[in-house]
Amino acid sequence: MIVFDRVSKIYPDSSVALNEVSLSIEPNEFISIVGPSGAGKTTLLKLFLAEEKPTDGAVYYESANIHTLNRKEIDAFRRRVGMVFQDFRLLLNKTVYENIAFTMEAAGRTDEEVESDVPHVLELVDLTPKIWNFPRELSGGEQQRVAIARALVNEPDIIIADEPTGNLDPANTYDIVQILKKINNLGTTVILATHNKGIIDLLQRRVVAMERGRVVRDDRAGKYFV
Amino acid sequence: MTRKQIFWTKLKRILRTGFFNFWRDSTVTLASVLMMMVTLLVIGLISFSSAILDTTLTELKNKIDINVTFITSANEKDILDIKHTIESLPEVLLVTYVSRDEALALFKARHSGDQSILSALDELGENPLGAVLNIRARDPSQYASVAEFLESGDALSSGGLTIIDRINYFQNKAAIDKLARIIASADRLGFALAFFFAIISVLIAFNTIRLTIYLARDEISVMRLVGASTTYIRGPFVVVGIIYGVVAGLLTLFLLLPLTYWLGSTTESFFIGFNIFSYYLRHFLEIAFIVMVSGVFIGALSSALAIRKYLKI
Numbered sequence: 001m002i003v004f005d006r007v008s009k010i011y012p013d014s015s016v017a018l019n020e021v022s023l024s025i026e027p028n029e030f031i032s033i034v035g036p037s038g039a040g041k042t043t044l045l046k047l048f049l050a051e052e053k054p055t056d057g058a059v060y061y062e063s064a065n066i067h068t069l070n071r072k073e074i075d076a077f078r079r080r081v082g083m084v085f086q087d088f089r090l091l092l093n094k095t096v097y098e099n100i101a102f103t104m105e106a107a108g109r110t111d112e113e114v115e116s117d118v119p120h121v122l123e124l125v126d127l128t129p130k131i132w133n134f135p136r137e138l139s140g141g142e143q144q145r146v147a148i149a150r151a152l153v154n155e156p157d158i159i160i161a162d163e164p165t166g167n168l169d170p171a172n173t174y175d176i177v178q179i180l181k182k183i184n185n186l187g188t189t190v191i192l193a194t195h196n197k198g199i200i201d202l203l204q205r206r207v208v209a210m211e212r213g214r215v216v217r218d219d220r221a222g223k224y225f226v
Numbered sequence: 227m228t229r230k231q232i233f234w235t236k237l238k239r240i241l242r243t244g245f246f247n248f249w250r251d252s253t254v255t256l257a258s259v260l261m262m263m264v265t266l267l268v269i270g271l272i273s274f275s276s277a278i279l280d281t282t283l284t285e286l287k288n289k290i291d292i293n294v295t296f297i298t299s300a301n302e303k304d305i306l307d308i309k310h311t312i313e314s315l316p317e318v319l320l321v322t323y324v325s326r327d328e329a330l331a332l333f334k335a336r337h338s339g340d341q342s343i344l345s346a347l348d349e350l351g352e353n354p355l356g357a358v359l360n361i362r363a364r365d366p367s368q369y370a371s372v373a374e375f376l377e378s379g380d381a382l383s384s385g386g387l388t389i390i391d392r393i394n395y396f397q398n399k400a401a402i403d404k405l406a407r408i409i410a411s412a413d414r415l416g417f418a419l420a421f422f423f424a425i426i427s428v429l430i431a432f433n434t435i436r437l438t439i440y441l442a443r444d445e446i447s448v449m450r451l452v453g454a455s456t457t458y459i460r461g462p463f464v465v466v467g468i469i470y471g472v473v474a475g476l477l478t479l480f481l482l483l484p485l486t487y488w489l490g491s492t493t494e495s496f497f498i499g500f501n502i503f504s505y506y507l508r509h510f511l512e513i514a515f516i517v518m519v520s521g522v523f524i525g526a527l528s529s530a531l532a533i534r535k536y537l538k539i
Contacts, residue, residue: 049451051451051539071456072455074453075453075454075455076453077453078450078451078452078453079452079453081453083451083452089444089447089448089451090448091445091448091449092445093246093247093250093251093445094246098246102449102452102454103452103453105239105458106449106452106453106454106455106458107453108232110235111235150452
């Protein structure tokens with residue numbers, strides 16, 4: 001279970017990104033965080049990944065305060081979280097295979113596991129023919145599917161997707177959402193930050209709406225109407 | 227997996243990733259290797275310059291000596307006694323005796339083209355030259371004490387009368403002192419310059435590698451976010467740094483061959499018999515060691531230091 005306990009984040013330029021946000025996310029939930037740009041969605045995710053420290057309050061994962069973990073514990077925690085970003089963030093000088101293999105190797109998996117799991121996860125996102133291509137040789141939709149495969153391959157407890165469809169056309173957006181739903185059905189918690197109204201309406205799952213650093217609405221099976 | 231297996235698997239992966247990164251980032255690799263070559267070339271040339279300076283100084287020192295000229299009536303036995311006394315001085319390296327006849331022969335040989343001098347000598351009828359003791363000290367700064375000894379010593383006279391006609395040290399003293407000072411300051415200046423250039427070129431190499439890591443900062447942050455450990459992220463960058471060093475080192479050693487060959491005859495005539503090419507061949511292993519170790523050290527350390535900043539996520 002993930003708990004944000006009265007979390008505030010004020011950046012050095014005094015801009016308030018989060019203002020006493022409290023939120024809890026159950027295991028296996030599919031939660032969408034919506035809101036206009038600057039609402040604090042990305043900051044919320046960054047705090048969860050220990051990329052940023054909160055100015056006040058605490059973030060817990062399975063009762064451990066994420067911001068009191070040491071370097072090794074942070075690395076181990078991040079290996080339990082799969083991440084998908086709007087700009088894909090693939091390793092550009094590595095092939096599709098190597099991008100996914102890197103995540104597995106970083107988690108200390110054996111060569112045999114890497115050799116068997118990478119083709120398997122690429123099959124799952126329908127990218128087997130592109131296994132030896134470099135990211136620059138792929139379309140946006142394909143790159144995002146590589147990113148999802150990378151996020152999935154270590155069988156994480158949680159998948160975090162920050163505007164994963166922001167750079168994609170409607171057809172690719174639909175595909176990505178279907179993949180995320182499938183992942184969630186297999187038992188993984190999914191946290192999706194987006195401002196794409198279509199996606200939310202399509203999902204019919206819990207929606208947390210944010211505005212100017214605060215949670216303004218929390219609907220169990222919500223629609224997008226910020 | 228056992229701990230040992232984990233270690234070897236990790237090492238294998240770090241080396242493989244390093245090699246791939248070196249090979250695939252061809253533009254970055256080319257720029258870094260070239261900059262590193264400049265650094266290593268400077269370091270290589272510095273090791274030459276100290277050798278050039280050393281050889282030149284030794285040659286110059288060998289050219290300094292004191293000549294004690296005796297009066298023509300001096301007895302050869304007395305002169306040889308004096309020679310023996312001077313040889314026993316700790317500062318003295320070598321004393322050579324030139325007899326009156328030898329001195330005349332040398333004089334004639336030196337002025338063989340000058341007929342008027344030779345005929346004047348014939349007209350004199352007898353040998354006007356005294357015997358000479360040529361004294362060489364172990365170090366240029368010791369000539370003063372040797373000369374003082376010659377001036378004061380009673381041992382140098384026979385029956386109360388001095389048999390020494392003149393000691394050329396006092397005529398040469400100013401020149402010798404100046405040379406000794408120049409030698410000392412050239413030594414210091416050479417070291418300071420070498421140190422200065424070495425620092426500058428190491429900084430250039432460091433900054434080039436820092437730029438290559440700056441270019442990879444986004445990738446480093448992704449690696450961090452997928453939970454890769456510090457060693458696992460830093461390792462391949464250090465490997466790439468080491469490969470830069472090795473490749474640049476080998477290219478530098480190769481480039482020094484034609485470079486020193488081309489400079490060889492120039493240095494030989496300018497620096498009193500010092501041929502940079504034959505010096506390079508004779509001391510190849512030594513120079514190769516300095517260049518390669520510097521390359522690997524600069525490459526690895528620059529990478530390890532430059533990446534620190536981006537590992538803080």
